[in-house]
Amino acid sequence: MDTRQTLPSNGSFYTIIQDLYEHRQPAGVLYEDNGVTRANGLVTAMYEKEGRQWMVLDDSVHIPIDKLYAVNGTFSSDYSEC
Template identity: 35%
Template structure:
């Protein structure tokens, strides 16, 4: 069984993504959009004014925070084992 590094229960990736934006570090993500897929890029904007926060990458891609299951090797607790 493979064990992964995870966020604490109740945490989300917003602070980590804000740090990536501030430090101009690429965010490498795994998304769950009815199946797992990879996404990566530099965070251009954090769109957290609504009830459904999202990020915008420099290439214009908008990713809803609720679809992100991992950022730079750190996973949600529900994805801790495979």
């Protein structure tokens, strides 16, 4: 049986991203940007803007945390592409 690690319903990737940021560990993410987009790199910053939490990868990609579908193999519960 195939299984995958998922967040609880309405869960957030915030704590996972924060842990990767604090420990300078690489992040492999899937996120929504006019379609599913893949990005990889170190999380170099986290910030809040207009009530949303954001992350920045080392290639200067700014990603809203609420647009993430997956981080390092952990998926949002509502993502069904794989």
